[in-house]
Amino acid sequence: MNFTSSLLLIFALIVASGFFSIAEISLAASRRLRLRQMADEGDARAEQVIRVQDQPGHYFTVVQIAQNGVAILGGIVGEGALSPWFTLFFELWLGAAAAETAGFLTSFLIITSLFILFADLFPKRLGLTAPESAAVRVIGPMQACMTALKPLVWIYSKGADGLFRLFDLPAQRDDRITSADILAMTEAGTRAGVLAAREQQVIANVFELDTRTVSSAMSQRDRIAFFLRDDPDSVIRLRIAAEPYSTYPVCEGDIDHVVGYVDAKDLFQRVLNNQPISLTDDALVRKVLMVPDRLTLGEVLEQFRQVHEDFAVIINEYSLVVGVVTLNDVMSTVMGDLISSPQDEDRIVRRDENSWLIDGVTSIQDVLHALSLDTLPHEEDYETLAGFMMVMLRRVPRKTDAVVWGNYKFEVLDVDSYRIDQVMVSRITPLPSTTPSSPAGFS
Structure with missing residues (x-):
């Protein structure tokens, strides 16, 4: 093989190695959500990439076989093509043995550097810039390679599977998405300017609903405006004027014996119609939702949804009232500074x-x-x-x-x-x- 043919072969080997480097990094770095979005938009290749991600063993086996084979062949061709020329060059100053050694080391260094730069670093960084796009472009040729090298792939894959079982290691990657993953994405989006800081905080507050207890959002016991069941009309009117709220608990004797609640709209309607207000009227007093103080805001929100209410009384383990919470309190926790x-x-x-x-x-x-x-x-x-x-x-x-x-x-x-x-x-x-x-x- 002449010098020109050797250089062309080295160039072809570098291109081949670069292809497999892109194939390797793009599959590993591709985001499943983005691939699913591409598949839903009609790109069948994205669906193929998702299936390979579920079972990536054969894919990476082909990559390793190809990269190692190309690297070995590149070393052989490069040493045969370049070493004689460098040996002749170094013989101008060195003895025959020393020149041969220097020529071999120089050709080895040049070939290795070319493969590191153009067959590894550059293609991998290129693949990381848009991994999903790269993955769908290489999936077709890679599947052809997996078919062509199927016997070798089977042998090496079985060996790798045996090692995983020997060391009791998971053979598939965990693609479950956690709340921490979503929050990390929103924080990255905020830094990139895609989300406003307040919008990112709202998303974070939503995930806090399952960790914050209802006590963190309720109105405390000493700030509750309530009526006694036997309060006369005049007392009720004065309290509405002094403490205007949308909802009032109705109690029997004291605040720890809640029998229901009354909506301010119902009271105002009676006032406007010049009707007397009596809390002994069961049509006026509604059934109240009682929830333990250990519930999270997420659990309270679910109870509001189930009973179609937006007001609840909070009690502790001794059945004593510790506060009240409304749907607006929960939403204020979510919206934060926005409301x-x-x-x-x-x-x-x-x-x-x-x-x-x-x-x-x-x-x-x-x-x-x-x-x-x-x-x-x-x-x-x-x-x-x-x-x-x-x-x-x-x-x-x-x-x-x-x-x-x-x-x-x-x-x-x-x-x-x-x-x-x-x-x-x-x-x-x-x-x-x-x-x-x-x-x-x-x-």
Whole structure:
């Protein structure tokens, strides 16, 4: 074989090796969701790629047989074609034996470098830029190769299967999609500008519904406006005016004996029609949904769907009322900053870049979000900021008590009958202020 033929053969071997490198990396990197989308759009080759991903053993066996065979053949051809020329070149300065060794090493280095660059690195990086497109383009030739090399593929595949069984390893990749995978994709989409930061936060909040308990979104017991069954018309009217809500629990004797609830629309209708309001009227008082305080927001949402209600009373293990929750409370948790009630805004008040005033009953997830934190210590032991202070102090907090954690100081500002009303949260190492300076003459 002359020198020109050898160079052409080396070039052909590099191209062949590059093809198999693209085939290998594109199958491994192809996203199943994108392939499924391409298949649904009518690309039959995408369906073939999906089937190969389910059973990739024969595919990768062909890749390895071809790449190793091409590499060995390339070394043989390259050494035979280039070594004599480099040996003659080095004989100008070296002895025959030394020149032969130098010629062999030089040809080996050049051939190896060409294969590394053009048959491995470049095609693999090319395949990673658009793995799904590359995979559907090479699947046809690869299936032809699998058919042509079927005997060899069978032998090596059985050997590989035996090794997997010997070491008790999974032979198929796990393509299950988890919530963490989806959140990672949305975060990547936010960084790429595809999703707005608030939209990404809404998606993250949806997945939190199955981890956040209903206590984190409910209105606390001491903030519930309720009626007693025997309240007269005048008392009911005064309470509606003083505490205007859409729904009121109706109790027998005290708040821990809830018998139902009344909708403000029904009350207003009676007022407008100059009819007396009596909560002993069973037609006015509706059956109330009672849910345990250990349920997650996702479970409460499912119960709302099943009973076609949007209001529930929360009770603890001792059947005592601890709060109430509405469908709007759950949706506010999902939507976050996109929708907020005045009550939500009052719970976390940002004073400046480095300090916040936070109500003690604020859920710990909302505190983490406001402070841009990922976690707080012993999170499983409490659900509110007040609970965090109690767990950290190991007692009922008093005014001026403080907890320092990380770069934050949590200081109790107000306590009302053992209830923590306000907590001042400050950064110990403040961030530089971004507030513009006041114009001259103003302060």
